[in-house]
Amino acid sequence: MTKPTLVESNEIFIIDYNKLVNIKHEIEPNNEVKKIAKDLREAFQYKKAVFLVNHTISKEDENKVYSLIRKFSALPNPIKEKYKSIINTGYHGYTSQQSERINKDGLIEFKESYNIIGYNRYLPDEEISEFSKTINTITEKLLNISNILLQLFAISLDSCK
Structure with a gap:
């Protein structure tokens, strides 16, 4: 059996x-x-x-998002910093490596991230064409x-x- x-x-x-x-x-x-x-x-x-x-989230959609992430991650730090998340404003934006603490003892987070909160927010369209269009399309599906x-x-x- x-x-x-x-x-x-x-x-x-x-x-x-x-x-x-x-x-x-x-x-x-x-x-x-x-x-x-x-x-x-x-x-x-x-x-x-x-x-x-x-x-409705296709492999193509997934690949587009990963492509955007790779392109943004490859940008020089001064450009990424233009999109930095501002504390107490809804966490929209870029967070650099080692800028977040995991706990009160000071353990540091080594990831970098780009949190997107809402439509038509400040996004790196100038550096990466179609960034907003792609993100907004997939956000609508999600x-x-x-x-x-x-x-x-x-x-x-x-x-x-």
């Missing part, structure tokens, strides 16, 4: 975005959506893995996915009443 796969044993929960793309907040969800919402809640409740498939997932959570919580 073969051992069941993680999917068969319900250790991994798979959500097919195609089944959810038309969820509307004001419309009563159908039974399939209610079941997905219930299963999603249980997956998170019992620490199972959750995978989202058919989510927001759509996030909204669907939030609606699923709302449906699952509503079913707990």
